[in-house]
Amino acid sequence: MAKPALLQTLDRALRVLAVFDWEHPEWGVTELAHHLQMPKSVVQKTLATFAHHGFVYQEPVRRRYRLGPRLLSLAQVAQPELARVAHRYMANLAEATKETVKLTVVDGNQTVIAHAVESPQSLRMTGRVGERNDFHRGASNKVLAAYMKWEAVLDALQAHLPADHPVLLEPDRLRRELEAIASQGYAESHGEVEEGVTAVSVPVRGPLGEVEASLSIVGPSVRVTEGGCRRWLELLQQARALLERELGLKEEAFVRKGG
Amino acid sequence: MAKPALLQTLDRALRVLAVFDWEHPEWGVTELAHHLQMPKSVVQKTLATFAHHGFVYQEPVRRRYRLGPRLLSLAQVAQPELARVAHRYMANLAEATKETVKLTVVDGNQTVIAHAVESPQSLRMTGRVGERNDFHRGASNKVLAAYMKWEAVLDALQAHLPADHPVLLEPDRLRRELEAIASQGYAESHGEVEEGVTAVSVPVRGPLGEVEASLSIVGPSVRVTEGGCRRWLELLQQARALLERELGLKEEAFVRKGG
DNA sequence: CCTTGTTGTTTCCATATTAGAAACAATGTA
DNA sequence: TACATTGTTTCTAATATGGAAACAACAAGG
Structure with missing residues (x-):
């Protein structure tokens, strides 16, 4: 640095x-x-x-x-562009799955929930905009970590986790996990952050090709079957494609004419 | 200053x-x-x-x-103590009236929505936390202005309104209006900020007696009868009393023992 | 391929601003 | 009354900052 x-x-x-x-x-x-x-x-x-x-x-x-x-x-003005564009797709996902949809970004050594659309059901995961988490667990966080440089992930974790934390004691385990996520292009999490919570997450790339955010569906494990998980992933991939196209076109328009 | x-x-x-x-x-x-x-x-x-x-x-x-x-x-933490304590009463009000409930505070020359609980109905007023407004219109804003020093209100308006704004051209009209609000202890607004929107608002006092916020119910005018407005006011006064008691007790406990 | 007109970024030095210790004031406590 | 706490203010050496101007990285257009 x-x-x-x-x-x-x-x-x-x-x-x-x-x-x-x-x-x-x-x-x-x-x-x-x-x-x-x-x-x-x-x-x-x-x-x-x-x-x-x-x-x-x-x-x-x-x-x-x-x-x-x-x-x-100020928070109202922060990060509107990505969240604003993504909102429509997120609302569609929430509608289709009846579960909570989150958009997560990197901020320094942690991740931040940039936008969320909550499930319409009574038993639902809350999506608290502004909530911070570490990189080592949770689908949305691991997806973001998977596309960062490994050293950066490790540095970030060392800054926030106690030195004797299991993840830091055997980092290679996490590293291999992240590599797998990067190569398959998505992450699942079953009760990693909170017991009884299942999440699926995919990366969202900006016009330059870097991962700018992760898009996730998260809900109570009791409602999620094996096939349900696959369906979430399909829906996420569709939404991701549309979102990336809109982001790309937008940027391209900017580059061409400057506004 | x-x-x-x-x-x-x-x-x-x-x-x-x-x-x-x-x-x-x-x-x-x-x-x-x-x-x-x-x-x-x-x-x-x-x-x-x-x-x-x-x-x-x-x-x-x-x-x-x-x-x-x-x-x-940071905004997540900025939700002041006040909003946390008030939330329960606001949720009750929203439940009882099926309308949106807002908690508004002063910040510099404007007001800010510090917390909101939205109506469960489809046609509802949005309560955007962080939204800023001027003092001269809207029940929640006028209530706050009514308990400030008049010069401070005028200064604040001059900082944000064009010099030829009607309110600034005949300020005495607003002044008398605010005095009336202060003496009757609440404010109503019918389409002042947005057409077709009715709001009722009461002040919330802290343990030292100053007005710390305004508590408001806001909804589409088409749903609000004359009697409905009175009912809102009664519910607000009840909630205000309970909220102020909790705030007062809380402070007192702090003062007594410091923890 | 050079101009020319934009950007954002960096350099540099005189000097105005800040860092920091220590005094001060206002409380609540023994 | 003395004593410990606070938050606030004062004061000066020294340094971090302000500001002009140079620099670099682009586009656009001749």
Whole structure:
């Protein structure tokens, strides 16, 4: 990773923002400074600036900081193109299978659910847009990993998994699995992330040929027969072909005339 | 507004991020620099740093920038405490009325939908979390404005409305309207934001007594009778009371013991 | 195959801005 | 009253940044 000359102030500020996660949604200045090993005053000024823009706000009573509503607005604009184009196909898939359909992309060392259309049934898998996962398990995540360089996958896992995690202790097992996925062009998962959940996932390629996302159908294992799984795969392949064609044409139009 | 000593680098960076909106979701460096009257190199370094953290990404083909998937993850955490607590009551309201229920908060010069539970009916109002609106129209927005200082409302509107907008030409009309809302404790709107849409909204107060959000029911006017509107208001007032009690107790517990 | 007009990216240096320690203020606690 | 906690502000050396201008990578069109 060559450093492309980052701005230190901003870089630190984004590291500050990154510590607000699901397990730790609120922070005090001192606590946060200690956690990141930064001077208190720097953290304080950073948070004050974020607060001025609505990215964080300070609870009036406890004076602790939380992420602010501005992020909700920004998230609406984030990643629309791919998700917008894919939505129609995803809705069709959800309609045809009555199961939840997810579109997943890579972000740094993890994957992120970029878009989801939930199953109409009561017993359904939730598709939480923005949810992050690691590369080593789950059909949608393994598909993405299968088309990355192996070293990148390993680095990413090492950054998020404990050092004594089974996958890291015998990485070759995962590596062979990913190679198999890459060569067959899809992945299945049976209860890997959550018990009783089955998923099938295929890669989606952009106009330059790289995998930009994975498209997945996910549902309760009790509803999925052997043949059902094959049908999901067929439907996914069809949808993938149509989606890639639309993405390709779109890009081509851009390249030709520039908008 | 006294300036609380902001970090210039971060302040500018957040202004850069803010220009990515629904109408203009992608930017080139030069274009963006010109728009904000900043040096190209500054914008470029800012975007590169954002990109390194997944806040933006660069289209491979056109090399233009868009908001990235990291924002989706952050938005998940940004759902404030308030939205989490309110969800149950909102779901109950949606169940009872079969209409869409929204929770709206103030962010800077506008309002933001912080949480929504959509109507189960086919013809329904969408509740887009993250959607921004101005203070001068719509029940949920006017309720929030009614409990702000009038000058702040006016400033906010001037920042977002054209100078020759009707509301700004005769502000006293809006002012009296907001005063009426504040004294009666709720707002109704009939087709103010969108034709054929009726909404009723009440304020939600935090433990310190300030209005933290507005809670609204919104649906197609064709389904709402005069009496139906009153029923909405009653249900909202009930839900508001329960919600405020839970918020108050929660804060109190924090204050007492700090955990 | 050169121009010319675009991009995004990098270099460079004076200097304005920030990093960081330490003092400060505002709380709640013994 | 003293004591520990907070979050906030001050201050200065030093460095990271701002900004102009050069650079590189493309297209378009002569």
